[in-house]
Amino acid sequence: MRFAITMLSVVAIASIIGTVVKQSEPYNNYLIQFGQFWFPIFEAFDVYNIYQAFWFLIILLFLVVSTSLCVSRNSPKIIKDIRRFQGALSYDSFKKFKNYYEFSSSHSLNSISEILNKEGFRIKASNDKDILVAKKGDLQKLGYIFTHLAIIVISIGGILDGNLYFKLQESFGFKKIESRNLKFSEVPGESQLDINNFSYRATLLLNEQEKNDKALLRVKDGYLVQHLPFEIKLDKFHIEHYSTGQPKAFLSDIKIRKDGQEFTETISVNKPFTMDGITIYQSDFQDGGSKLDLTLLDLFNRYQPMSLSSEVYKQNSFNSDQQEYVFEFDDFREFNIFQIEKDGKLKTQNIGPSVVYKFRNSSGQAVEYQTYQNPIPENEKFFFMSGVREDLQSELKFLRIPADNDLSLQGYQTFLKNIRSEELLLKNINKLADQASSLNSVEAKDNFKKNTQDIFNVYLKSGYSGLANMIEDSVAVENQESVADSYIKIIYFLAESMNQELITNNLVENDFFQDALNAYSDSFFYGDSPFLILNEYQKIYASGMQLTKDPGKIWVYIGSLFLVIGIFCMIYVQEIRLWLIKKSPRKFAVAMTSNREHIDFDNYCKQLTEKFKVKE
């Protein structure tokens, strides 16, 4: 018993460890998390898959065996106890009970027996006319058998569905976990499990229109291939949405083909489909190679203008200045749900598709981007957004390009062209110099023009941060702020006047330029990628399904039923033993005892005695 409790505590502690250390992650994550020293130690104890660890299963098995022994040892005793009545007691000894009452009643012993029968007591047949021995609540003791049996049955069900069988095969060298990245058809036989494998939880990822009759079984840091008794084809995956844009349902239309017969089914979360003892669940989804039609908006006149046709999980490379650049498309999300402020209230809204990709430069360095197709509303303005990050751990930093009045990027493209035009710049600097009344000599004017051109060119070359550096290097600390202020004003004035055509054509509002200038300046932190414009797309999904074969489930459920019945019996069935003696024609004495005496029991005894007293 003591040993069993120790083992149970070990199971509890191991279980807790399993909740703290995230289970079944790629082993590399653990190496990073725990370091070189601890990683192999934890691995030796199977901490990363603790619930499937051999030692864990052995302890569970031990607990089942010890519970079984316990039940088999105690059950005969209990059953005997249930069958047997307590012996008759002498009047003197049952006087000592806490619930002892003397009462007078016109009842005969027979009519008292009837009352006891109604109360659910069983009465011992006896020759003695003046003594009654009765008891009730035997179910309470059966509760013990039920609960313990339940634990055994549940555990057996669990073991049936665990991978103990595979573990044995593995330890004898018949099977081996595959960890290389192979096609299913290339996986060696020792890592394949045939359709007779009696329990598993495998996963199957299918692109739309793709089919397969093998599924993937993740084990530790590798996998096995599980053969299925049928072939599954994914016709279509779809997402239904609430009006707010949040997902309402994930559905897969599948075809199951077996022996020339075909079944069409739709599975969704909470609505799996079962066939041949294998239940097919909707478990997740991802992109299945969506087709993308893109145009590249060059932010810095670096590359040739070009369009791009690609697919998710594909790479596209191009050359510029004898350097090779590569797009690696990772994901395409048709729906992006954002919290957007509208009339002072946060509203959830779908803001449309986005593309996730990496842009790799010639030295092999990659930066990740997420670019949204549609302009996103913000304070009654609209911005084209693209997030960038250099490593996957950091947050995305967003480049926000203002949309023009047609909600297109045309305005910004024109803006870029104009601010880069030297001719426009000189013309507008002259205009500015002419307007400035303080410049009265030719020399001062030329000086002003030259300085202004320099400032603007620094901005063109390196944005606001370049200007900040320049000011820090050349201006006394106390004047820096005012100088910066006037520089910004000059740049704003020039940018606006260089882009008069945008205003006269009614393509942008006046507040466009501030945002455009910020966007241009932020572009210097955007990395090498051009800004992607998504013209058209064809979304293709991949649906992740889980295939579960769990013959032990029914046993777990039966065991659970036993458990509830057993607990109910143990807690709510009151076991009572009763002795009643007729002392004289109208005088009786009664004593009651229970293995569990508490307030309710005492009250019950009182009430029962009252019933004996009354003559109906």
Next chain:
Amino acid sequence: MILNILFILCILFSGIYSFINFREFMDVYEIAILVFSVPVFIWLGYFWSSFRKLFLAIFVLTILSVFIFQNDLQMQETNFFLKYFLSSQSLIMWMTFFFPLSLASYVYSSIKSNQFSANLGSNFSWIALTAGFTGLMVRWYESYLISLDVGHIPISNLYEVFVLFCLITGAMYLYYEQKSQTKKLGSFVLIIINAAVAFILWYTFAKNADAIQPLVPALQSYWMKIHVPSNFIGYGAFSISAMIAVAYLLRNQSLVKNILPSEYVMEDLMYKSIAIGFIFFTIATILGAIWAAEAWGGYWSWDPKETWALIVWLNYAAWLHLRLVKGLRGDVLAWWSVIGLLITTFAFIGVNLFLSGLHSYGEL
């Protein structure tokens, strides 16, 4: 007598009306739950007479609220009664108002041995229960006003289950209060309810968590209707037991010595609430497993929430074993019950806060 007839009529009316009008929106399991709930509620009223009054009050207020709403969600901004009394948000706010009042009255009655104040404490709790339960009912209705497909029973996120926790714990406490004929434990049990109230207020004002959100696909199942409430009967009962255990452990302190019920009563209540909690927690865990088998593809995945539920279960199984089989009594079990609440709290909130897993519906 009239009350009894009214009570049964109202339940039958609710059941039959829902069956006739909403049958087409329910699947066979939901209809089964509806049909089954009618005798369960009637039995509950038979078992506990105060429940009849509570039910009637909730019934009348809910009907009134629905009547004023006129199927227009905007009414909660414009209609005076809805805005301040009968919309779900204000009803729940009234609940958060009356539970602290109740605690204050209980504490005052303990200090001054004032019976009037103790009665006031109970009554405030009854008002809080009425407001809270009506709040959830109206919230259920409001969710359908947002959109038919958004509508769902309001026990689907952390905000809603915290309200449910307050209500179930409060109701169970009031039952035991009547049964054991002592109001002296109110100042202890109401502490845990008010801790939950404080959380609700913080969650509402700091995080705007009171907005009704549509259900994620994993939660769209009739199982939620039975899994979540039975779990919270478990949590509520364990909390009551732990608070009584605190009172029990303090029984010899001179400060509170005279304001506590007898050791025997406290012991007994501690046991009873753990027993009822254990049964419901067992059922909830089993129902959870059956639901998981349907939604996640396995009845047991060693998900952190599942694992912690197992640990909670083992803990109270051991408690009951020691008491029932080994006959242990006294301080050890009281301490155990307090620690049990810590474990339960971690399983309830800590897992959502610190560990990730499948059960991530209630993140902060």
